[in-house]
Amino acid sequence: MCETCGCGNKDGVKIHGPHHVHDHEGKQVHEHDHGHDHNHGHEHSHSHDHHHSHDHPDQKVIDLNLDILAGNNTIAAMNRRFFEGRKVICLNMVSSPGSGKTTILEKTISHFAASKKLFVIEGDQQTMLDAERIEKAGAPALQINTGSGCHLDAQMIDSALKKLDLEANSFLFIENVGNLVCPAMFDLGELKRVLVISVTEGEDKPLKYPLMFESSHLCIINKADLLPHVDFRTDEFIKNAGLVNPHLEFITLSAKTGEGINIWYEWILSQAEKFLSH
Numbered sequence: 001m002c003e004t005c006g007c008g009n010k011d012g013v014k015i016h017g018p019h020h021v022h023d024h025e026g027k028q029v030h031e032h033d034h035g036h037d038h039n040h041g042h043e044h045s046h047s048h049d050h051h052h053s054h055d056h057p058d059q060k061v062i063d064l065n066l067d068i069l070a071g072n073n074t075i076a077a078m079n080r081r082f083f084e085g086r087k088v089i090c091l092n093m094v095s096s097p098g099s100g101k102t103t104i105l106e107k108t109i110s111h112f113a114a115s116k117k118l119f120v121i122e123g124d125q126q127t128m129l130d131a132e133r134i135e136k137a138g139a140p141a142l143q144i145n146t147g148s149g150c151h152l153d154a155q156m157i158d159s160a161l162k163k164l165d166l167e168a169n170s171f172l173f174i175e176n177v178g179n180l181v182c183p184a185m186f187d188l189g190e191l192k193r194v195l196v197i198s199v200t201e202g203e204d205k206p207l208k209y210p211l212m213f214e215s216s217h218l219c220i221i222n223k224a225d226l227l228p229h230v231d232f233r234t235d236e237f238i239k240n241a242g243l244v245n246p247h248l249e250f251i252t253l254s255a256k257t258g259e260g261i262n263i264w265y266e267w268i269l270s271q272a273e274k275f276l277s278h
Helices: 064-086 101-112 129-137 154-161 210-214 224-229 234-244 261-277
Strands: 014-016 089-095 118-124 141-145 171-175 192-198 218-222 249-252
Touching (some): 014 154, 064 154, 089 101, 101 118, 101 171, 129 141, 141 154, 210 234, 218 234, 249 261
Parallel strands (some): 089 192, 118 171
Antiparallel strands (some): 014 141
16 A cells, blocks of 8 residues: 555556567666755645654654655655756646646647657556557657556656666656646656646636645646636636745646647747756
């Protein structure tokens, strides 16, 4: 069981590599520098109230959640060091199920395929369906099936990177398991966390799931073509999200019609420019 969120069984995790990537006979694709300090663009703050008797002054309370997250963050820092060394722009895409992450990725791959090298790690509890869609769109995709687990963690990404032959100066998109709770707690080593929300989900999502909004850098408001047909006030949604994270950026688009999607492409290039200039 995952001691942090109570989900899943690590033994049930399966990683399916791209069909055209061959086994490297046990050789690791990359090396990690264990001396790297973990410096993430955002911090995860967790408050835990413990009610226990004070009759025993020597009693100690050990917060296992913090221990688990510390172990994850150590591996995430090593992943980040690898991305920095290879000049790989890694974006962690998170959302609830059905927000349109895969469709956005398909359009993104089609747009950049001729000029950029793109790789995708797909996270789902079961099936290869999304990985197959990504490969048809034109990018190598590696599928991680988490079984009953509800999120990807840094160790899963580390294992996946050993199977992906990432090229220097490329883009890696991680499509996380559809869930607005647990993925917010787990740093994967990404450069930026991109949250995708659809207009069918309601403008109160930032208030119900604050940690996901607090830990994200960009919020894509997808399915804008449905705005005339749903009771979704974009301004109210942005206001609620701003209460949680004043620094969160927003892009409203429709992956189906293409409305506003060029702004998303421009945002990706701007992040790459900043990253590669350091």
